[in-house]
Amino acid sequence: xxxxxxxxSSGLGAAFARWLSLRQYTVVxxxxxxxxxxxxQAKLPNKSEIIVADLTDKTDISKVCAYLQVEKVDLxxxxxxxxxxxxxxxxxxxxEKTMMxxxxxxxxxxxxxxxxxxxxxxxxxxxxxxxxxxxxxMAGYGASKxxxxxxxxxxxxxxxxxxxxxxxxxxxxxxxxxxxxxRANIMHSLAKEGSDDIAGKIMRDVFKNKxxxxxxxxxxxAYYLGRIIPERIMNKIEYKLQKSKE
Numbered sequence: 001x002x003x004x005x006x007x008x009s010s011g012l013g014a015a016f017a018r019w020l021s022l023r024q025y026t027v028v029x030x031x032x033x034x035x036x037x038x039x040x041q042a043k044l045p046n047k048s049e050i051i052v053a054d055l056t057d058k059t060d061i062s063k064v065c066a067y068l069q070v071e072k073v074d075l076x077x078x079x080x081x082x083x084x085x086x087x088x089x090x091x092x093x094x095x096e097k098t099m100m101x102x103x104x105x106x107x108x109x110x111x112x113x114x115x116x117x118x119x120x121x122x123x124x125x126x127x128x129x130x131x132x133x134x135x136x137x138m139a140g141y142g143a144s145k146x147x148x149x150x151x152x153x154x155x156x157x158x159x160x161x162x163x164x165x166x167x168x169x170x171x172x173x174x175x176x177x178x179x180x181x182x183r184a185n186i187m188h189s190l191a192k193e194g195s196d197d198i199a200g201k202i203m204r205d206v207f208k209n210k211x212x213x214x215x216x217x218x219x220x221x222a223y224y225l226g227r228i229i230p231e232r233i234m235n236k237i238e239y240k241l242q243k244s245k246e
Contacts, residue, residue: 007080009036015199055106078107103144
C-alpha cells in the first residue's frame with residue numbers, strides 16, 4: 001500500500017506519515033526542504049520515498065502530477081497549506097497569491113492527475129473548520145478551504161456516476177499545535193492538541209470511509225453550533241476569537 005502526502009515535513013503531514021508507516025504503508029513524503037524530509041524519513045519504521053517540491057512552482061507540481069500518473073497510489077493526502085492572518089486589504093498581495101495557489105490550485109491539479117490515471121483509491125483533502133463559517137482576519141484562508149471542501153463534494157458526485165472506485169474525503173480540523181500559526185503571523189495561538197492526536201482521529205475516520213471528517217469533540221461542537229446559531233451572532237464570536245490571536 002502506498003500513500004502520497006504533501007506538506008509532509010512537519011505538523012499534520014508528518015503525523016500522517018508516522019501513523020501510516022506504522023501500519024505498513026510506503027509513504028511518499030513531499031515538501032520543499034529536503035533536509036526536513038530526510039530527518040523524518042530516518043525515523044519512519046517502514047519504507048518511504050521523498051520528493052522535494054514546491055507546489056506553487058509549475059515545474060515542481062508537474063513532477064508530482066507525473067508521479068501520480070505512473071505509480072499505483074492507494075491514498076493521496078492533500079495536506080500542504082498556509083494561512084495569512086490580518087485584515088484582508090492589509091495582507092501583501094504576493095502572500096495572498098501564494099496561499100491561494102498552494103491551498104486551492106495545487107490540490108486541484110493533483111486530484112485531476114490522480115483521478116484521471118488511477119482506477120481505485122482515495123483522496124484525503126485537509127481543509128479546515130473555517131470552511132464552514134466566516135473567518136474574519138483570515139478571510140482568504142477560510143475561503144480557500146471552503147473552495148477545497150466544495151470541490152471535494154462536487155467531484156464525489158461526479159465519481160458516483162463514473163466507473164472509477166475513488167473516494168474523496170475532506171477533514172475539517174480546528175487549531176492544533178504546529179508551525180502553522182507562526183507562519184501565518186498569529187501571535188497568540190489557541191491550539192491545545194498535538195498534531196499526532198489530531199492525525200490519529202482523522203485517519204481512523206478515513207478508514208471508516210467518512211466523506212466529511214470533523215476531528216475532536218470541541219471541533220464537532222463548533223461545527224454543529226455553526227448550523228444552529230444565527231450567522232450575525234457567529235460572526236461576532238468568530239471575530240472575537242480571531243482578534244484574541246493578535
